[in-house]
Amino acid sequence: MAGHSKWANIKHKKSKTDAQKGKLFTKIGREIAIAVRSGGPDPASNSKLRDVIAKAKSCNMPNESIMRSIKKAAGEGDTTNYEAITYEGYGPGGVAVIVEALTDNRNRTAGDIRHLFDKYGGNMGATGCVSFMFEQKGQIIIERGDKDEDEVMMIALDAGASDFQADEEYFEILTEPNDFTAVREKLEAAGFRFESAELTMIPQTYTKLTNPEDIEKMEKLLERLEDHDDVQNIWHNWEQE
Known part of the structure; x- marks a missing residue:
């Protein structure tokens, strides 16, 4: 679940409770099902399935659960x-x-x-109303x-990465x-383990919120969306402090 901070989603993921992990694994199981039905159950010949398995492993989903879902x-x-x-809105x-x-x-x-958009001070719009503000990228996070x-930077760039950034805790690698x-x-073959590895939507511009009421509503909107059983990912351009 990506936000403005490159690392906020990782730190948030690390703090998930067992109940939240169970819900996350159920959602990843749906992604595995979609991948299997579109390309078959063999990861060797199904790159989409390989990608979902990598995402599952980065979320610490047990191997037996991954195999059971397949x-x-x-x-x-x-x-x-x-x-x-995909739904879009403000x-x-x-x-x-x-x-x-x-x-x-x-x-x-x-x-x-x-209903959630309306309840927390937003509105759901038509397809394309905000997606033009984002760019799809592959994002790999390594501790x-x-x-x-x-x-790490040379291996990533030699492998075809388009960008590499680092902070005190993580390396972020972006790809087309x-x-x-x-x-x-x-990177996997070079022995690296991922904190996160998935396709993401990177905002091209960001929006700051200064009204405490708006901030509270935005936090609740994201929380309720993330808690919804059918929601897989949420991308936004909120510039959080």
């Missing part, structure tokens, strides 16, 4: 047909928000998402630890969407 999606036991839908103070969902009932999900910054899988796999 087998379930490949078998006849689960007939639920999930549809990927939060309080004009913050741009993109919500990615996987649902088996688009009417229910659209109604729920619209710094005792790793040599120059070495089509290069994401290749870069991730080369």
Whole structure:
């Protein structure tokens, strides 16, 4: 769940409770199901599935849970047909928000998402109303630890990364969407473990909120959206302090 701070989503993820982890793993299981049904259950021949598995591992999803999700999606036991839908709108103070969902009932999900936007001082708009403010990128986060910054940067750039940034705790590697899988796999082969590895939406401009009421409503909107069973990802351009 990405925000303005490159690392806020990682730190937030580390603090998730067991109940939140269970919900997160259920959501990743849906992504695995979509990947399996579109490209088959063999990761060797399904790059989308390989990417989702890498995301699952970065979220500390157990291997047995990953394999169970793959087998379930490949078998006849689960007939639920999930549809990927993206919603766009504005939060309080004009913050741009993109919500990615996987649902088996688009009417229910659209109604729920619209209600949350309305309840917390925003409004859901038409497709394309805010997505032009974002750029899709592959994003890989590696914990710094005792790793040599120059070495990690050279490996990433040689693998095809488009940008590399570092702070005191993490390295952030950005790629073009089509290069994401290749870069991730080369870093993985070099022995790196990821705190996060997924396609993300990077804001091109940011919106600051100064009204305490708007800030409170924006926090509640993001919290309620993230807690919704059908919501997979939330991207926004709120510049948090």
